[in-house]
Amino acid sequence: MAETLNLVVITGMSGAGKTVAMQSFEDLGYFTMDNMPPALLPKFWELVKESGKITKIALVIDLRSHAFYDQINDMLANLDNTAFVTTKIVFLDATDAELVSRYKETRRSHPLAQEGRLMDGIRKERGLLTELRNRAQIVIDTTNLSPRQLREKLFVTFKSADHPTFHLEVMSFGFKYGLPIDADIVMDVRFLPNPYYVQKFRDRDGRDREVYDYVMDNPAAEQFYQQFYTMLASIMPQYQKEGKSSVTIAIGCTGGQHRSVAFTERVGKAFQAAGYPVDITHRDVDKRKATVNRS
Structure with missing residues (x-):
């Protein structure tokens, strides 16, 4: 051994x-x-x-x-x-x-x-x-x-460095598939313009650079992100103080393919850069259907 x-x-x-x-x-x-x-x-x-x-x-x-x-x-x-x-x-x-x-x-x-x-x-x-x-x-x-x-x-x-005692789960989801039951914080980004209605973006998702930029270049998106991340960053130490071992942040749009995915990527990577252990997941990104999908 x-x-x-x-x-x-x-x-x-x-x-x-x-x-x-x-x-x-x-x-x-x-x-x-x-x-x-x-x-x-x-x-x-x-x-x-x-x-x-x-x-x-x-x-x-x-x-x-x-x-x-x-x-x-x-x-x-x-x-x-x-x-x-x-x-x-x-x-x-x-x-x-x-x-x-x-x-x-x-x-x-x-x-x-x-x-x-x-x-x-x-x-x-x-x-x-x-x-x-x-x-x-x-x-x-x-x-x-x-x-x-x-x-x-x-x-x-x-506690040891190889096993952090507090970590974040940041996930995207589609409201049409139901709320994630394990979420601690849920945010809705359906107020932003939907990339689904841009033909070239329809079958791509928020991890694609062009789709990501389309979502984030909107002034409303940037203003919302700054306020949302500032709020999250301010309360995470309080969750730790209360003894939580993890916090799940769920960000949703209609289908969980474009807007929520882009925001989840940005929020998750910002927390990683701030030193938090973070898992980034996209629950519904592959649940594309032939019928209308207003993600």
Whole structure:
């Protein structure tokens, strides 16, 4: 295996935020697993080592699998002596009062108190996890953290240059084929002159230089673009601040062939030039029909 496997073990008190943490690591590009029995892990490591394709894994361990708990410390000790795995333990904690409040809110039972008092289960779990907490390189107290704040904290700690934590999807579409259901922002450019009615442009699309120039040379198009891009550029940092991992900007015309395609190309490339990771797609550009297509 050419690269070292980066393993993050997510553990801690039940109710302290392990589900949020696992979802955050998924968005960071980690292969995530929730409570794989420790006895199966050695075989899994061998498969990973042989494949050479997985380099980042986040493994959640909590006391839902307490029958296997005695094996966990042995597994971690073995990993410490494995040359191809670099391990970090993230331990999530919260005060007893906060954990009780969260369990009361969700009406779930504690894994160690299904037939007893909630506080008895919390105390028992703290005792079992003491050694693991002492071994953890990163301990996060989530008592006063919202899920978004926990996510941000993990992003700051673990984000890497090869996997940006925020990216844009800029897409064109045709209103005649329906709105894209995954769009965060939708803009309509049907107010611009339609290249479809210029015979030489009818069977071409907005990626063609002549068609692109025809759309963009209109003064109304230039004024709209400047205002639209300025607005988008001003709000993207706010989306990032709120913990969004991606934003989809959908730009539509009638058929999704000319005007929307040209604008999508321009907006997408402007954001790329500004340093954002951007995917540019054209959902309906090839849905040309023999009937009238007023794109």
